[in-house]
Amino acid sequence: MIRKLSGADHDVVFSFLKQEPSLNLFIIGDIEAFGYEQEFQELWGDFDENGRLRGVLLRFYDSYIPYAPGDLDIEGFAEVMRNTSHPVRLSGKTELVAKFEPLLLLGKKRVTYFCECNEITFPEEQSRYEIKRATIDDVDRILELRRRITEFSVPPSSRDMLVKSLETNTGRVYYIEEDGRMVSSVATTAENTLSAMVVGVCTDPNRRHKGYASEIMKRVIQDYVRIGKTLCLFYDNPNAGRIYKRLGFHDIGMWTMYG
Template sequence: MIYKCTENQRGLILDFLAEDPITNLFVVADIEKYGFDSLDQDIWAYTNELEGIEGVLLRYKDIAIPVHGEEFSGFDTFLPLLQSLDEIKVISGGKIVVDQYIDYFPELEVTETVISVCRELLGQPQSMTLVEELEKADIPAYVIWQNQCFEEPSESEMVLSEMLASKDVIIKIIKNEHNQIISSGRVSAESSQAAMLTRIGTVKTEEGKGYATIITAYLTQHCLENDKKACLFYHNPTAGSIYHRLGYHDTTKNWSMLKAKKEETKKNIFQELIS
């Protein structure tokens, strides 16, 4: 049986997700932060004949995260529900879960990353003092930085301003002598047990100078000082080597995302620009 969850099911849902708090970090963090009454979020649970939870499906805005095992009796229930959610642009989750949905969403392509966790920071770069807080005045430059470093377009200045005001994220930056942002990273999801580092990068002209290491170390230290395991995703072996030197260890479970193919993404962005 599948049902939409309310606050009455909070304990049951979080107990189920606690079996893998790292892979389920985003779902746990969203439930702890936004609860069950937010218009941006819906949570469904699938139970077996004994009323034990076998699967959870979270919708946060245009992202869906299914959580269940490899042998999931509720798959034929979750699939049509996912297909009916017109607003969904991304399906993400543990690789063994997302793999089960790939063939049913041929318009989307899959990307896979390694999940790595740090419980103890190994050393601190001497240049940690270079790290600054992203201020509202820095937002236009930060948008430019993101567009230089990542394939996906940056959030708008308005969205970033709202994120900073609501403290939804922690964004740290490093500037050069010309006051330009050259490196940055953020903590974008925090549960009571762990926090996720994302959007770590450096502009190409400044790569190889250790800035990404400094940013990662700073954010990792922040997480650990708040008694939370620091987590991140990566697919680049060079980036992985940086994280490993700081004390990160890869888990045995990778993370996958189903999202629009790059050509379609570019087409949609162009359409937004001319509409």
């Protein structure tokens, strides 16, 4: 049986999601930040015949994330996601979301590695560069940097989501600037009591090969690990993967995004 979840389900839901806390950091973070009664966020649960929770589906704006460690009602969750007039923006564990492919109109598919870091493995030395932490006043500068990078997609909702992330302390942005212009940044999102996701690792194409992003990543790892939180990230570029692993990340699975 599938039904909407509410605050009354919280303890059961959290116990369920903590089976794989890193893989569920988006769902955990959004619940902690926004709860169950928001216009932009909804959650559904799939319960077996004995009333035990076996699957969770999150809608955050126009994106969906399902989670289940085993069997669940794939068709039921697909029906929930069909209530849209455009391709579904879906993401999750690769082996789970692949089951939805025959049932939904999905956007472009991207498969990535999912990795995590929960210890500082590099020598802790003073950075060669001044690394700053962004505020809401820096949002437009962050987006302007991302637009200069061809690999980045900056959809219309980016500004609102970044502002909300900074306002609610569910994300951070660290950056380096040259002559007052932002040239490299690393962001986190979905920060919760257990973990956070690294996103938006970028450097101006004309300012690369100076080690900017690696230096910022070290600062991010230090700040989070020191307060007992795990950092997670996606990568699909083997060269990037090698850099992250030198900084202490290790693979824990595969993650697929459609959209």
